Amino acid sequence: xxxxxxxxxxxxxxxxxxxxxxxxxxxxxxxxxxxxxxxxxxxxxxxxxxxxxxxxxxxxxxxxxxxxxxxxxxxxxxxxxxxxxxxxxxxxxxxxxxxxxxxxxxxxxxxxxxxxxxxxxxxxxxxxxxxxxxxxxxxxxxxxxxxxxxxxxxxxxxxxxxxxxxxxxxxxxxxxxxxxxxxxxxxxxxxxxxxxxxxxxxxxxxxxxxxxxxxxxxxxxxxxxxxxxxxxxxxxxxxxxxxxxxxxxxxxxxxxxxxxxxxxxxxxxxxxxxxxxxxxxxxxxxxxx
Amino acid sequence: xxxxxxxxxxxxxxxxxxxxxxxxxxxxxxxxxxxxxxxxxxxxxxxxxxxxxxxxxxxxxxxxxxxxxxxxxxxxxxxxxxxxxxxxxxxxxxxxxxxxxxxxxxxxxxxxxxxxxxxxxxxxxxxxxxxxxxxxxxxxxxxxxxxxxxxxxxxxxxxxxxxxxxxxxxxxxxxxxxxxxxxxxxxxxxxxxxxxxxxxxxxxxxxxxxxxxxxxxxxxxxxxxxxxxxxxxxxxxxxxxxxxxxxxxxxxxxxxxxx
Numbered sequence: 387x388x389x390x391x392x393x394x395x396x397x398x399x400x401x402x403x404x405x406x407x408x409x410x411x412x413x414x415x416x417x418x419x420x421x422x423x424x425x426x427x428x429x430x431x432x433x434x435x436x437x438x439x440x441x442x443x444x445x446x447x448x449x450x451x452x453x454x455x456x457x458x459x460x461x462x463x464x465x466x467x468x469x470x471x472x473x474x475x476x477x478x479x480x481x482x483x484x485x486x487x488x489x490x491x492x493x494x495x496x497x498x499x500x501x502x503x504x505x506x507x508x509x510x511x512x513x514x515x516x517x518x519x520x521x522x523x524x525x526x527x528x529x530x531x532x533x534x535x536x537x538x539x540x541x542x543x544x545x546x547x548x549x550x551x552x553x554x555x556x557x558x559x560x561x562x563x564x565x566x567x568x569x570x571x572x573x574x575x576x577x578x579x580x581x582x583x584x585x586x587x588x589x590x591x592x593x594x595x596x597x598x599x600x601x602x603x604x605x606x607x608x609x610x611x612x613x614x615x616x617x618x619x620x621x622x623x624x625x626x627x628x629x630x631x632x633x634x635x636x637x638x639x640x641x642x643x644x645x646x647x648x649x650x651x652x653x654x655x656x657x658x659x660x661x662x663x664x665x666x667x668x669x670x671x672x673x674x675x
Numbered sequence: 676x677x678x679x680x681x682x683x684x685x686x687x688x689x690x691x692x693x694x695x696x697x698x699x700x701x702x703x704x705x706x707x708x709x710x711x712x713x714x715x716x717x718x719x720x721x722x723x724x725x726x727x728x729x730x731x732x733x734x735x736x737x738x739x740x741x742x743x744x745x746x747x748x749x750x751x752x753x754x755x756x757x758x759x760x761x762x763x764x765x766x767x768x769x770x771x772x773x774x775x776x777x778x779x780x781x782x783x784x785x786x787x788x789x790x791x792x793x794x795x796x797x798x799x800x801x802x803x804x805x806x807x808x809x810x811x812x813x814x815x816x817x818x819x820x821x822x823x824x825x826x827x828x829x830x831x832x833x834x835x836x837x838x839x840x841x842x843x844x845x846x847x848x849x850x851x852x853x854x855x856x857x858x859x860x861x862x863x864x865x866x867x868x869x870x871x872x873x874x875x876x877x878x879x880x881x882x883x884x885x886x887x888x889x890x891x892x893x894x895x896x897x898x899x900x901x902x903x904x905x906x907x908x909x910x911x912x913x914x915x916x917x918x919x920x921x922x923x924x925x926x927x928x929x930x931x932x933x934x
Contacts, residue, residue, distance in 0.1 A: 486741055560777040560839070562739060564790040564846055565767030574789065579780055 426649045433646030442612060447632055448639050452647060454614055458527070458622030459654055462602060463595045465531035465618055466538065470591065473535070474542030475584060481543070482550040483572055495547075502540035509537040510601040518605055528618040530606025537601055538591040545590060549583020550576060585666040589659045596655045599626040609635075625651040686753075687712040687850060687880040688733065693747040695728045695737075695904075702728040703904045706747075715872060715881045717895025717912060719888055721928070724901035726884045730852045733882075734769050735762050751850070767794060770843030774855040776835035778827035779842075783810075783819050786827040786838055790846040805845055812875070813841035814867045833860035840868065844875075851875065852882045857890065869894050888929055892916055900925045 390398070441451025485491040513533025523529040553576050561571040599607075607624040609631060615622040625647060633644040688710040695703035703725035710716045718726050728743075735756060737743040749756045751765065759765045767790070779786050787806045788796075796802055806823070810816040815837040819830070827838050836859060843851060853872075857865040872881055873894055885891050891898045891912060898912040900922075908915075908925045920926050927933055 488741075556773070556775065556777045557779055559736070559739070559773070560779060560842070561789070562736075563734060563766060563769075563771040564793060564842070565763040565765075566793050567763060570793055574793075575779060575781075 423652075426645055426652065429642055430645030430647075430649035433642045434649065438646060439650070443610065446638075447610060447628075447636055448643070452625070452628060452650060454611055455623040455625045455628040455647075456650060456654065457614055458607070459596055459625040459651070460658075461527050461615060461618070461622055462531050462534060462606070462624055463592055463658060465527055466534040466595045467588065467591065469532055470535035470539050470542055471584075471588060474539050474587070475546050477539075478543045478546035478550060479572060479577075482547045483568060483576065498540050498543050502544070504537075506537060506598055506600045509533055510604050512536070513601055514604040524619070525604070525606050525608075525621050526619045527606050527615055527622050530602040530622075530624075531618070533601045533605045534595045534598060537598065538594055541590050541594065542584075542587045545587025546580070546584050549580035549586070552583065553579045582666045582670050585662045585669070589662050589666075592658045592662070593655050596651065596658070597626055599624075599630055603627060625654065685711045685713075687751070688882075689748075689750040689753075691748040691750070693729070693732060693745070693749065695725065695732055695746075696744045697728075697740075697742050701904060703732070706901075706906045708899060708906055708909055710880060710882065711897075712880055713876055713878075714896040715876055715883055715894050717891035717898035718882065718884045718901055719886075719891050719898060719928070720901035721933070723903070725904040726901050727854055729901070730771070730854055730882065730884060733850075733852065734766055734771060735759075738762065767846050768849050770846050770848035770851040772836070772839050772843050772851070772853045772856045774858045776832055776839050776859055778830055778835040778838050780826060780828045782824045783827045783830070783838060784823040787841050787845050790842060794846075809841040809844045810838075812844055812871060813837040814864075814871055815841055833864040836860050837864070837868065840871075848879060850880045850882070852884070854884045855886055856883075857885070857887065865890075888931075900928060902928070 438451045439456065440453045442453060443455075444450030481491060481495065485494075510533065513529060513536070517523045517529035517532050518525055521529075523532075557575050557579070558571050561575050562568075566574070602624055606621055607627045608621040609623075609627070611621060611623050629644060629647045629651060632639055632647055686709050690706055690708050690710075693703060693706040694701070702723075706725075706729065718729070720726055731737065731740075731743070732745045733749055733751075733756070737745050745757070751759075751768075756765060779789070781789070784806055787809050788802045791802060791805050796805070807816065807820075810819060815834060818834060819825070819838075827835065830838060836856060840853075840856070851872075856868065860868075869890070872883070875881060883891065883895055892915075895912045897909060898915055899909040900907045900915070902924060908920060908922050910920065914920065915925060915929050918926060920929075
């Protein structure tokens with residue numbers, strides 16, 4: 387009764403081939419991540435200790451801890467977030483909810499996407515010129531964070547815009563028909579349903595911000611500072627730059643140390659992200675339509 | 676905000692030479708009609724007759740669609756809606772129910788309390804009264820009274836549509852527009868809502884766009900037949916069905932010979 391024809395047979399074979407093909411591709415993608423993580427944990431794990439995490443570097447950075455760099459990275463990411471999230475979300479709301487769909491808006495959207503493609507070293511030079519020199523912020527956490535913020539703005543804007551546009555148009559129309567203004571509609575219906583997407587943008591931004599080296603090299607990150615930054619106007623060490631330094635610039639470096647720094651860097655990103663991931667999971671549980 | 680009604684004291688809505696275009700495509704042309712206060716005005720017609728566009732123009736939805744342009748006049752209580760500055764005030768007086776139910780992803784309570792809240796009602800007791808009254812009138816109260824905190828978007832289709840109607844009523848509109856409201860709901864619920872509409876007529880004017888000719892027959896006082904963007908005929912509903920029509924196309928449509 388269910389005898390398979392030649393066509394059925396072919397379709398089933400094809401089904402099998404594609405399943406295996408796509409599965410293999412996914413495995414190939416995951417493989418490097420696993421290798422990196424395992425290497426870091428195996429080689430860097432033994433370095434991690436309370437003293438390593440909370441101590442100052444000593445002996446020309448070949449010993450001691452990395453606390454100034456760790457704290458510096460947290461500073462840089464937080465200040466960058468404070469600058470770019472409000473700015474990026476506001477811009478995305480404007481582009482998605484207010485701006486008319488004309489050539490000008492499309493040009494702006496295109497420009498934003500292209501901004502994401504600008505090499506980070508170009509952002510670094512822009513930050514140096516604009517924040518450090520022109521606005522007179524000097525090499526400081528503030529200047530470095532603003533540079534990072536500018537660099538990651540496209541990520542926040544694009545993620546937020548996508549999230550806003552995923553909210554069904556019928557929700558907006560239902561709200562407008564009740565006599566709601568655009569802002570009332572945005573803040574009562576659109577934003578609450580787009581917030582998880584905004585958090586995705588924030589997660590991506592944290593990851594990128596924490597790892598960038600070039601933009602902060604000229605604008606606020608120091609090679610070596612024996613003290614902790616007191617305010618956003620101080621220079622700071624940062625994990626990413628520190629990793630670069632201990633990997634390539636210092637002779638006689640213990641082989642394990644750079645792995646330890648890298649492991650801490652990834653750990654910091656994970657911890658900061660887990661906060662927004664947890665928030666996102668909580669909010670996603672509440673969102674249903 | 677709105678002046679006293681003009682000439683025929685009972686005109687709620689006067690449409691003069693209405694034309695609606697989407698880009699270069701004409702959706703509605705040359706419609707002139709009057710809708711009286713406290714009547715149920717049915718609009719029937721096949722797809723692409725311009726029924727929905729007509730409703731959108733009344734509510735000034737073209738403000739949200741740069742592609743849509745409206746020419747002609749629509750007088751609401753004698754005031755030209757194109758000239759109304761406070762378009763939000765205008766929309767608050769017009770309740771709209773679209774074909775597909777829209778349960779906003781918030782609780783049942785919040786769905787119905789949204790319009791009063793937008794209008795500035797903060798008092799919890801007052802909101803409770805409004806929510807209960809509107810859910811009662813939309814024939815939904817008994818089914819949701821124990822789960823007012825459930826998500827409105829998780830109700831069944833028929834319940835969501837009644838929720839949509841309750842939401843429209845919560846604005847306390849004087850004009851209620853329903854666009855093929857029964858498309859996504861079962862016949863029993865449809866009949867219940869029709870009964871509700873007949874009661875609501877005491878308090879407001881209702882425009883009922885429908886694909887179901889018999890639905891217009893059941894509840895509309897007068898019915899207009901739209902075809903290809905124009906209004907072919909307006910008559911007391913019963914006349915359309917007893918053959919007292921002036922246009923052969925109306926008879927053909929009503930008797931199911933096309934459309």
